[in-house]
Amino acid sequence: MKSIDTEKIEKNIRQILIALGDNPDREGLAETPKRVANMYKEVFEGMRYSNEEVAEMFDKTFEEETGYTVNKSKNMVVVQDIPIFSFCEHHLALMYNMKVAVGYIPNKKIIGLSKIARIAEMVAKRLQLQERIGRDIAEVMAMVANTDDVAVVIEGEHSCMTSRGIKKGGALTKTSTFKGKFEEDNELRNEFLLLVK
Numbered sequence: 001m002k003s004i005d006t007e008k009i010e011k012n013i014r015q016i017l018i019a020l021g022d023n024p025d026r027e028g029l030a031e032t033p034k035r036v037a038n039m040y041k042e043v044f045e046g047m048r049y050s051n052e053e054v055a056e057m058f059d060k061t062f063e064e065e066t067g068y069t070v071n072k073s074k075n076m077v078v079v080q081d082i083p084i085f086s087f088c089e090h091h092l093a094l095m096y097n098m099k100v101a102v103g104y105i106p107n108k109k110i111i112g113l114s115k116i117a118r119i120a121e122m123v124a125k126r127l128q129l130q131e132r133i134g135r136d137i138a139e140v141m142a143m144v145a146n147t148d149d150v151a152v153v154i155e156g157e158h159s160c161m162t163s164r165g166i167k168k169g170g171a172l173t174k175t176s177t178f179k180g181k182f183e184e185d186n187e188l189r190n191e192f193l194l195l196v197k
């Protein structure tokens, strides 16, 4: 676990305000460096933890009592439409309208459903790439669920593409990550994609 140096962020945001030609001491801006530092602490919380540490944090599983996996090795659990925000590492720009779908095939134990959303949220709270958010979620899920059979689909809009640069508002990026049986078994992968459509 690492800590986020809010004092350093505060000092540097003040310098950015000066570089922008504004007066950091005027009333509206006086507390802005502190506010931004606190905001960064919140929205980049996931940078404090490795994927292993995130897995330990949300490792709430239940022995599989429902018979869900008995003789049906391919039964999957899917949680979709998990809303997240993130920040692209290239521009520090917001990724928004993001929705995550996570599927896995239980291996003797099942994960508390809210923990799946918590995992997605925590890894998104880093300087990210959409592709890497998918990989991070899949990696943490695999550790918590003790299975390699994990699928993640993410869609999102990137403000670095919609509000600046090429300015293509509405352009939607979709990424997928498949591990284990989802990677090997076309039928299974298609079933997952059909479920989350």
Ligand SMILES: Nc1nc2c(ncn2[C@@H]2O[C@H](COP(=O)(O)OP(=O)(O)OP(=O)(O)O)[C@@H](O)[C@H]2O)c(=O)[nH]1
Pocket (backbone or CB within 6 Å): 088, 089, 090, 128, 129, 130, 131, 158, 160, 161, 165, 166
């Ligand atoms: N693969 C991927 N690319 C991203 C993501 N977020 C932002 N990018 C892209 O990262 C690239 C950075 O490209 P550069 O050419 O270095 O940056 P730039 O000059 O600001 O480029 P433009 O955005 O085209 O104006 C851009 O094409 C962004 O659209 C992401 O999550 N995944």
Ligand SMILES: [Zn+2]
Pocket (backbone or CB within 6 Å): 088, 089, 090, 091, 092, 093, 158, 160, 161
């Ligand atoms: Zn960007």
